[in-house]
Amino acid sequence: MSLDLHFILILLLRMAIAAAFVVSASIITERSGPVIGALVATLPISAGPSYVFLAIDHDAAFIAQGALASLPVNAATIVLGLTYVVLAQRNNLLVSVGSAVAVWIVLASIIRLFDWSLTAGLAVNLVAFGICIPLLAKYRHAKMPLVTRRWYDIPFRASLVATLVAIVVSTSGWVGPRVSGVIALYPIVFTSIMVILHPRIGGPPTAAVLANSAWGLLGFGMAIAVMHVAVVWFGSAIGLCLALATCIVWNLTLWAIGRRAKHRMRHAP
Template sequence: MPLDAFWLPLLIKMAVTAAFVIAATKAAERAGALVAGMIATLPIAAGPSYVFLAFEHDPTFIADSALASLVINAATGIMALVYAALAQRRGLVLSLGAALCVWFALAAVVRSAPWTTTGAIAFNIVVFAVCIGIGNRFGHVRMPPVRRRWYDVPLRAVLVGLLVAVVVELSHRLGPTMTGILAVFPIVVTSLMAILHPRIGGPATAAVIAHTISGLVGFSLCCLTARLLVVPLGMPLGLSIALAVSIAANMAIGMIRRALVAQR
């Protein structure tokens, strides 16, 4: 494969990814934690990963990967809750470190267990019902101004670009389950934790991350849509519908949460 065929799409994806993450940061400053959380949970990294994977694998592989992504996405909700709870009084290293340890431990469980679509849906319902209920207490913090540094864009672009490159290159060796897990590693959410926590403090960053939990529901619907549609409809249409579902779900969730806040 010519070098341009690999690097050009990757560089474009990195630039788009960086733009989305910066948009989430600006949203945290201007519109509050809720909007930032909704933006951060769009398929910014997973979307490009699945597009590249679609060129390398058949629809069955993509559907099986999407099932693993559906399950591990619920684990990301648990990770976000752990961080939000610890960040109220703890520093970045402990809060983020503990959250990542939880994610990797749950990833090991997901990899070893035989999952069905029904089981994955049930797991998501239980996890998000609990995590959203608990996480709501951390979401009501006024956002201070966010001071951006020159390296924010290239750092996050490189991190996500490397994640996608690793997932695509290793997918033939890892198989669909591990590929699906790595494809949705929460690189965007963790980068927000790492960058915002030292600048605006733990509680304010926790508010953004707490709102990502409900946004992750939209991403679970995206993974479920891909799981169900890529085989019968083909990968281009199936993945396109999955992306549309993610965007529509996050918009709806954001509007509902805004309405609930306004009623209080």
């Protein structure tokens, strides 16, 4: 088998694994209801497979440096979310999604120009989320119409993630860890939510979904920071596992807080 054919087959296998992960997560989300579904949906569905395959191809130093680039990109994603949420109240899909994605691309292009430290990345996230979460709060509640899944929903999401994995894996060797870390954090999940739900249920309800994802995205940023530190100290495998554990614990904590708040409201005099 030629080297090129071997690379293509391995790449297709990795794309298929990533796509299968997304399909499984989507099915669990739809069948488990909104509470557990939200926990699954805010896990690193797109970035996770990308980083796993990067870890297979590169050493721990590459992954650690990529995580430093990914951390400020997480801040760019919450700005994308805020841009869409505000515009979606009165604008169509093209304007809302196009503007949000354009904002992310501009911010990501600026981010890749700099060498980021862990402190700087955390500071950018602190500022971005400190501004965006209060602004998103008033958009969190909207009447949610019944959503019926169409046949192309899951294949669309799977193809987006598979494409992202293909780009990250095939270009990482020559673009380096900084650009790979930026590309790996492209918000596939947010994009698919916007594109699929906006024309079906309207802008405000779709915006409410993204607005409620802000706290989960903050936890994802923490997981990236944990990954960087853990990869440096313990290697890629342990670092990736600890990052995933951080996301899970954070989401479970959010779920417990939300459940406790509903319980208090239900039993309030």
